[in-house]
């Protein structure tokens with residue numbers, strides 16, 4: 001550190017703690033100094049006084065621990081905000097409790113407003129069967145009802161919603177989508193993957209102001225749990241316009257890295273125009289495609305049929321030539337590609353496509369990479385493909401995973417973090433919020449235990465795939481920053497980098513794993529500003 005720099009005091013100094021930097025050149029420190037939006041110094045408590053001037057804010061950590069700000073590599077910002085204003089059905093344990101919530105909201109809603117909710121999961125109900133429109137009709141009070149499944153890959157609607165969309169026995173399944181039907185061929189009210197759009201398109205798009213409000217709700221949720229940057233896995237034109245306005249007004253409290261949604265007209269224009277940067281808070285340099293569905297609604301594309309649905313191998317939303325056209329255009333525009341692939345067939349298709357294109361050094365990603373065929377596991381590292389994975393999906397899906405795909409495929413390829421790391425694959429950690437809670441500490445917990453919050457199954461589900469704390473933290477810091485081309489200014493606590501950090505009451509590297517379930521940050525700091533402080 002040059003003496004000239006030391007003449008000027010810092011704006012904020014944290015002292016008296018354990019600072020875990022994730023930077024190999026200086027793994028730990030006791031104090032840290034911030035000036036403007038950057039880290040200017042890390043070192044011993046005794047030296048921190050050099051940085052403290054008249055107007056310096058000093059936080060005595062009293063033994064608390066500091067970590068780099070956690071990065072969510074895959075979440076849906078606007079949907080997360082929406083989940084805070086629509087009916088929350090996450091964790092509902094039977095059909096009846098869902099209907100009660102819908103009845104209450106429908107009774108309180110005006111005119112012909114849509115009643116919206118999300119988060120139901122028939123796997124959590126005793127019936128384990130998909131519900132129907134008829135179930136909702138009795139409680140909807142004349143409103144159209146749209147309830148998104150927990151995974152975002154299916155919707156449950158009532159008859160009024162189906163009428164507005166003109167759905168009947170004559171409606172054909174769209175490409176990459178499916179309407180569940182009764183024996184007479186009438187739609188039952190469950191729409192899978194691309195069929196969701198048949199009804200969703202009848203609801204009016206969010207205004208810019210609504211997106212801004214929902215982004216603020218999502219950001220507060222994220223900050224309160226230790227997230228300083230969210231990588232948005234599928235942004236619309238409206239999202240990006242709203243965020244640009246927030247950046248201009250200095251109103252965006254978390255950093256956003258945007259993957260533009262494809263297929264869309266906006267995405268096509270972006271393929272011609274290339275990446276855009278709007279300062280340190282907003283980057284638009286990636287593209288998101290969804291190749292298959294999800295495991296919970298049996299839409300994930302499989303090499304062999306589902307064990308509990310023989311004859312079904314899932315759904316593909318893209319034809320190979322269409323996907324290749326987009327990938328080629330993205331490569332020549334310098335745009336990163338992130339493709340959602342859950343089933344082993346979808347993962348192989350993406351790896352094959354990336355191999356054909358040649359993606360070394362491009363940091364192209366596969367989002368989820370949940371079920372891999374063993375022969376495809378080494379290909380991530382060989383082809384230089386980032387696996388963007390969500391540890392909490394593993395611990396949410398584990399009760400029914402083997403019922404869907406069988407023991408053998410599960411053991412060989414489900415959420416194989418350890419195997420991927422053994423080949424030196426970069427894994428970027430995320431939550432897929434609002435599919436899962438955005439809490440990254442829960443992500444760390446799942447990654448190091450593979451147990452649920454009750455500690456089940458003891459020793460972990462497929463424990464051979466457990467990772468170390470250091471590796472888990474890398475997924476949500478260093479490697480998440482790398483996956484967004486931000487390793488030069490984010491991901492570690494290093495002098496010269498942006499001052500994004502969290503203060504935790506205990507050391508995540510040494511605490512009881514169980515303590516992670518309830519542990520929340522004391523402070524979340526983004527660009528040197530305290531954006532969240534626990535009460």
Ligand SMILES: [Zn+2]
Pocket residue numbers: 074075076233432
């Ligand atoms: Zn997602």
